[in-house]
Amino acid sequence: MLQIRSFTKKYGEKCAVDNLSLSIAPGEICAFIGHNGAGKTTTLKACVGLIDFDGGDILINGMSIKERPLECKLILSYLPDNPDLYDFLTGEKFLNFIADVYGVGTEERRARIADLAERFSLTKDLSQPIGSYSHGMKQKLAIISAWLHSPRLILMDEPFVGLDPKASFTLKEMMREHCAGGGAILFSTHVLDVAEKICDKVAIIKNGKLVITGPMDEVRGNESLEEVFLELEGDGE
Ligand code: ATP
Secondary structure, three states, X not given: OEEEEEEEEEEOOEXXXXXXXXXXXXXXXXXXXXXXXXXXXXXXXXXXXXXXXXXXXXXXXXXXXXXXXXXXXXXXXEEOOOOOOOOOOEHHHHHHHHHHXXXXXXXXXXXXXXXXXXXOOOOHHHHOXXXXXXXXXXXXXXXXXXHOOOOOEEEEEOOOOOOOHHHHHHHHHHHHHHHHOOOEEEEEOOXXXXXXXXXXXXXXXXXXXXXXXXXXXHHHOOOOHHHHXXXXXXXXX
C-alpha cells in the first residue's frame, strides 16, 4: 500500500531524512517513532505530496506520489500534527466541503458524517463555527474529515495529542477497524505504550536515518518498546 524507497529530503545544506526505505502492507498499522526533529513529519508530508524531495520515490498503491499526485491523494488521507481548519465554517460545512473535494455522494456522506460524529460525541457541535471549538474538538473534526472519503491509506502525525480518553479509545478502535478492512496506517507518536498496544509494525528513525523496522513483536523481543527506543537513542552518543 505504501512503499518509501530511498527517500531523501534536504532543507538547504541540512539532510533531514537520509535514504529511508519503509513499506506498509494492506492491513498493517505501523508506528513511526523518533526523537524531536528526527524526520517523522518530513517523511509523512512527502508521502502525501505536501513537500517535494531530493532522492528516492514514494509509491501509493504502486503509483508514484511525484508522477501521479492526484490519483494518490484520492486514496489516502493525512492528519497533520496541528490541523489548520477554517474557523469561520461550521463543522458540518467543513465536512461537506471535504466530501465535495473527494467526490463523496450525498447519501454516503450523510451516513458517514452521522456515524463518525456520533462516535466522537461531536454531533451537536457540528452546527457551531470551528472557531468556537476546543483544541480536542478540532482534532476530532480533523480525524472525521480524514476518514470521510474511506481512504485506503491513512497517515497521521501524532493523532492522539489533545484527545480525551474516550476519543483516544474511539480512534484506536477506528484504526483497528480500518486495517481489519484491508486499509493501512502509518502514524507518528511519542506515546510508546499506545504504539505497542495497537501496532503490528514499528519503524524507528534517528537523526534522519531509519535505525530499525519490523513486526512489533520482533523489534521488542522481551523488552518494552520504550526500553528498545531508549537503547537505540543512547547508541553512538
Ligand atoms: P517532532 O517529533 O519534534 O515533531 P519530527 O521527527 O517530526 O520532529 P521534522 O519536523 O521532520 O521532525 O524535522 C526534521 C529536521 O528537519 C529537523 O532538524 C528540523 O529542524 C528540519 N526541518 C523541518 N522542516 C524544516 C523547514 N521547513 N526548513 C528547514 N528545516 C526544517
